[in-house]
Amino acid sequence: MRRLFLAGLVTALLPLVGCGETTDSSESEMRPNLIFIMSDDHAEQAISAYGSQLIETPNIDRIASEGIRFDNSFVTNSICAPSRAVLLTGKYSHLNGLRDNRDEFDGSQMTFPKLLQQAGYQTGIVGKWHLKTDPTGFDSWRILIGQGEYYSPIFRENGERKQYTGYVTELITDFALEFLENRDRDKPFLLLYHHKAPHRNWMPNIKDLGRFNNPDLPVPETFWDDYAGREAAATQDMRIEDMFLSQDMKLHKEFYGEETGTGGSDVSNPEPAWANSYGRMTDEQKAAWDAYYGPINEEFKQANLQGRELTEWKYRRYMEDYLGSVHSVDENIGRLLDYLDQNGLAENTVVVYTSDQGFYLGEHGWYDKRFMYEESLSMPLVIRYPAEIPAGQVTDLMALNLDFAPTLLDYAGVEAPAEMQGASLRTLVRGETPADWRDSMYYHYYEFPHGWHLVKRHYGIRTQRYKLIHFYNDIDTWELFDLESDPNELNNLYGQPEYAEIQSDLHRQLIDLQEKYKDQPGE
Numbered sequence: 225m226r227r228l229f230l231a232g233l234v235t236a237l238l239p240l241v242g243c244g245e246t247t248d249s250s251e252s253e254m255r256p257n258l259i260f261i262m263s264d265d266h267a268e269q270a271i272s273a274y275g276s277q278l279i280e281t282p283n284i285d286r287i288a289s290e291g292i293r294f295d296n297s298f299v300t301n302s303i304c305a306p307s308r309a310v311l312l313t314g315k316y317s318h319l320n321g322l323r324d325n326r327d328e329f330d331g332s333q334m335t336f337p338k339l340l341q342q343a344g345y346q347t348g349i350v351g352k353w354h355l356k357t358d359p360t361g362f363d364s365w366r367i368l369i370g371q372g373e374y375y376s377p378i379f380r381e382n383g384e385r386k387q388y389t390g391y392v393t394e395l396i397t398d399f400a401l402e403f404l405e406n407r408d409r410d411k412p413f414l415l416l417y418h419h420k421a422p423h424r425n426w427m428p429n430i431k432d433l434g435r436f437n438n439p440d441l442p443v444p445e446t447f448w449d450d451y452a453g454r455e456a457a458a459t460q461d462m463r464i465e466d467m468f469l470s471q472d473m474k475l476h477k478e479f480y481g482e483e484t485g486t487g488g489s490d491v492s493n494p495e496p497a498w499a500n501s502y503g504r505m506t507d508e509q510k511a512a513w514d515a516y517y518g519p520i521n522e523e524f525k526q527a528n529l530q531g532r533e534l535t536e537w538k539y540r541r542y543m544e545d546y547l548g549s550v551h552s553v554d555e556n557i558g559r560l561l562d563y564l565d566q567n568g569l570a571e572n573t574v575v576v577y578t579s580d581q582g583f584y585l586g587e588h589g590w591y592d593k594r595f596m597y598e599e600s601l602s603m604p605l606v607i608r609y610p611a612e613i614p615a616g617q618v619t620d621l622m623a624l625n626l627d628f629a630p631t632l633l634d635y636a637g638v639e640a641p642a643e644m645q646g647a648s649l650r651t652l653v654r655g656e657t658p659a660d661w662r663d664s665m666y667y668h669y670y671e672f673p674h675g676w677h678l679v680k681r682h683y684g685i686r687t688q689r690y691k692l693i694h695f696y697n698d699i700d701t702w703e704l705f706d707l708e709s710d711p712n713e714l715n716n717l718y719g720q721p722e723y724a725e726i727q728s729d730l731h732r733q734l735i736d737l738q739e740k741y742k743d744q745p746g747e
Contacts (some may be wrong), residue, residue, distance in 0.1 A: 255412045256609065256635050257573040258340070259560070260628070262311070262416070263553050264304065264352055264423040265593065266579035268604045270550050278585070279436070279547050283558035284606065287577050291608030292617035292653045298665050298686065299581040299625050302593045302600045304371075304423075305329070305354050306670075307580040307625055312336065314629030314644030316741050317668065322355070324671035329355035334641060336629035337361035337414060343638045346411045350399040351418035358383065362416075366399050368392070372420040374427035374549075376504040389506060391429045393421050393549075397556040401563055412636070417560065421549040422583075424591075425471050425501060428548025430509050433516040436547040441540050446712050449588040453716040454703060456695040461488050462584070462592040462677040464542060465535040468494035471501070473541050479521040484534070488592065488676040539586050546585065574609040574635050576628070587712075594679040596667045596693050597713050601686065609635070613653045620688075621652055622662050645741055663688060666737040668745065672697055683745050685734040692718075692730040696745065704730070 268274040272281045273288040274295075299307055301317045309322035312335040317323045321330050338361035341347045346363050353359060353367035366381045377395065378387045388395050400417045407413050428435070451458035466485025469475045471494035487494055505513060529537050557577065564570040582600045584590035593600035605623055607613060626646030633640045634648035651658055668683040684693035691713070693703045704718040704727055717723045738745070 255345075255637060256611065257412050257569060258345075258414045258632050258635060259564075259573055259575045260311075260414075260416050260632065261419075261557060261560075261575065261577045262308075262352075263419040263421060263550075263577075263579045265581065265583040266422055266550060266553070266604060267583040267585050267599065268602055269585050269587075269599070270422075270547060271604050273606065274604060278543070279550060281550065281554040283554045283561060284577055284604075286561060287557075287575055287608045288606040290610065290615045291575075291606060291613045292619060294605040294607075294623045295618060295620045296688075297578070297603050297605035297623040297625075298601050298667070299603050300665075300667055301669055302581040302595070302667075303669065303671060304580055305356075308353070308355060310625050311580075311628050314626060314640065314646045316626070316645060316666075316743060317670065318743050319643075319645070319741075324675060325354075326671075326674060327356075329357050331355075331357045331360040334643065335361050336633055336640075337416070339633060339638050339641075340414050340636055343636060344411060345636060346408050346413045347415075348403045348413070349416040349418065350403060351396040351416075352420050352423075353418070364403065368420060371423060373501065373504055374420070374425075375501070375509065376506075377420075391552070393419055393429065393552040393556050396420070397559050400560055404563060404567075404569075414632070414636075419553050419556075421553050422546050425474075425498075426542065426545035426549050427474070427501065428545055429552045430512045432548045432551055433512065435551060436544045438544070439540060441543060443536055443539055444586045446588050446714065447539070447586050449714065451588075452714075455699060455701050456680040456682065456703075457588065457595070457597075460590070460595075460677055460679050461486055462594075462679070463589045464539050464586060464591055465589065467538050467542065467591070468492075468498075470494045470498040473538060474498065474502070474517060474545070475521055475524065476502075479525045492676075535589075542591060543585065571610045574607065574632070576605070576607050576632075578605045578625070578628075579603050580625075592677055594669055594671070594677060596669065596682060596684050596686070596691070598707070598711070601667065607649070607653060609653075614655070617653065617655075619652060621657060622665055622688075623649055623652070624662075624665055664733055664737065666734075666741055666743070668743060683734075683738075683743070685730055685737055687730070687733070690726060690730060692727070692734060694734075694745075 270276055270279050271284055273285040273293055300310055305325045306317045306322050309320045309329050313320040337347045341361050348364045349359055349362050350366045359365040366379050369378050374392050376389050377392045378385055396419055403415055468487040469480045469483055564573055581593045582602045583593050584599050587599050627649050630640035630644050630646050631649045634650045664685055664687040670681055672681045680695040681697040682693055682695040689708050691705045695701045702718045703716045705713045
């Protein structure tokens, strides 16, 4: 009887234990915290966990080594704003209403931050938003205006504009740490920690100038691609040779005669844009910038480069600035990971790192994204959650940005609405593969003829081995690639007799995916 009485007493007292932050039974400890880190235009080729020979990224690598790395993670529409709308809603662009960067996000629709907020999570976002309308579903938000600026950026803080002196990647991290430090300790939290970098125009932090200066950096093997058999690839406007000497290469007018190329748009005006970017620096920052780039720019002026020499010079200058921007992202992610360790939050916090899409680092002679080819279709994805995810995992199972919302909801114990079209990745990271897990993915890009870079509208299917793409609108052309024998996607196999059966099967699968995701191209 005494044992029964004590057992009953303990049972009765259990709900009363643990009202403080550090007790295991408190709500905030029982449900994991969620940190979703998204950079902008960060290519897998610039992450050492993915085998990069260009840069070391020890902090992103740490998330991968202490959790799981996805080697087949893909975006459903490779452009900034649409990717972010898919993240929030778990729905394809044609259903969430944001198909290209001209559209405004409908903040009244269902999003996963709203659902987590309703479930008792404290929610916040810092950094890039780029959806035109104000964030909804967040207890606090501090976002860049549009793309934002690298130096002295302006943020909107719960509706109020405020300019800060400093470097954008460090400032965004400061704000992320401020959110964590000032959070409600009795609630679990969701933090969207979104970097501007390494988006164009790739301005490194002052302290990183020269870190990636490599005049002998070789161009990629496909750099001088002639686009044979790929009509849409031949008509784009995103070649490195057409980058601006001012806004992209950071040359002041005295170092060159006339702008070369279109820079991705025939209506842009790059010189005032560069003057504005440069003008945002403090006098001290300008002095350091000029001390480093001045001699390089003078050398460029004297060399009078033309043709291929000029294009390769642009490539190396682009890569130096791009990698410098990436380095700061990785360094600042380290600051956040250190904070989690120092404050006892690491074990019970899900940390996701990804990019809004992939990016070209000279492959096919390009920068930017948009195409369904591998470099821009693939996005990095690593996840760490020490309480549940075994360290050191790598998977080639397909993950989509469509899966982010249902995954984060799953970790929070919130059921994903039926309208979400993705699936939770939680079972995959546990080592359990559902029998019906996807073996193909669907893609659809819309931004043509409006906007930048003149990439044709297209949709397609990618399986583990093959890819079928249809370019449409003002053209009607198909492309088929065998990714096993042709990983660089140079040889269009569409219409070749020996691939007729594979081609027919891919067409059937493509139609099935369009029906599954309720997409009707051309309407």
